[in-house]
Amino acid sequence: MGETRILKILVIEERADFREIFRNGLEGIGSSRLLFAPSLNVGVVALRKTPFDMLLLRGELARRNNYALIKALRADGAFDKLAVLVVHPDCGSDAVKSALDAGATSCMSASFEPANVRAAVVKALRAEGQLKPTIPNGDGPAPAPIDDEEDASRLFHAGLDLLGRRLFSRAAQLLLAAIKRKPIFPEAMNALAECFSGLGDAIKAYRFRHKAVSALALQGRIAEARKARQKLGAPPAGMSGEGDPLAVAGRQLAAQGNLDGAAQVMEAALADGAKNDALRRQAAAICLRQGKEKKAARIVQEGGMPLSVLAELQAAIREEAAGVATRPAGAAGTGSSPAQASKGASASGAAAAGGSKAAPAGAPSAPPASAVSSGCGGGGAGGAG
Secondary structure, three states: OOEOOOEEEEEEOOOHHHHHHHHHHOHHHOOEEEEEEOOHHHHHHHHHHOOOOEEEEEHHHHOHHHHHHHHHHHOOHHHOOOEEEEEOOOOOOHHHHHHHHHOOOEEEOOOOOHHHHHHHHHHHHHHOOOOOEOOOOOOOOOOEEOOHHHHHHHHHHHHHHHHHOOOHHHHHHHHHHHHHHOOOOHHHHHHHHHHHHHOOOHHHHHHHHHHHHHHHHHOOOHHHHHHHHHHHOOOOOOOOOOOOHHHHHHHHHHHOOOHHHHHHHHHHHHHOOOOOHHHHHHHHHHHHHOOOHHHHHHHHHHOOOOOHHHHHHHHHHHHHHOOOOOOOOOOOOOOOOHHHHHHHOOOOOOOOOOOOOOOOOOOOOOOHHHHHHOOOOOOOOOOOO
């Protein structure tokens, strides 16, 4: 009797509309994990890093460079059991025969009827000597994608490879896709900054370096964040202020209820000379919530504020705890009053002083598509969706 197991299937497809067709067509095969690679280069990176059971691609892509990908796979013993399934409307065509001669396992028609898909997958796996899987019949949920972290890492390394070859637009597409899957990814943000620098966009280069500093702090890598912040320099001409990146991270941590992390990041920002009274109030309020009155007093005094600020902050904290203070759900403090600063530091998840509820530091300030259209080339980056 066959063994039921989860299949790992890599689909190489450049066009988004075809990726969706493949996703829907593979839906009925049951337990499987899919990764969609948007190009042959990304597909090669994925194959090197993950032991897939099957590679699936259209005949048009398989034919590129005289079937070079399939020939290379068959020349490498590491892929001796990889099933290579070519999708073509006519499996008896000369193009399919050439693909099979190059080393493809078999052909699947482009009809995508569930029964045909299951049969083609099982046939290809058996032909390569893999364990005979029992693929459940019937419609099931859409195949689970490869883990986002795993996918982000793959896209990141593929982007670095393109960056090393100075293919800035293509590298940026993959790096933006990596950040979409893993929003707090400082290494990808710094690589994106290099892409935009290479494309001559100083504002976007600075913005992603700024985000990388915040992301490092959010990961608890405060020493690295402080060093990166020192190297950040002044924003380019014509760019509105982004704020102190450590302060941005501290506020996000406070909004998430991570008071210990927020306090560490805010203290680092203040120690490095951040001139921000709202941040100082918030840092002091967090210390009060943690029962660290002496530290709160030191923070206030170092900013030249009177100690009476502490009494105001304590009153605001008590007021909130008693449920007296009210404000609309999701509203954020402005930092102009002790009550607002205190609420910004609370574990309730409200945004910190001086802004609305913050987005993750890794999220691009504009949708990836807008960043791409302004200098990174067109088209969507692939990966598990």
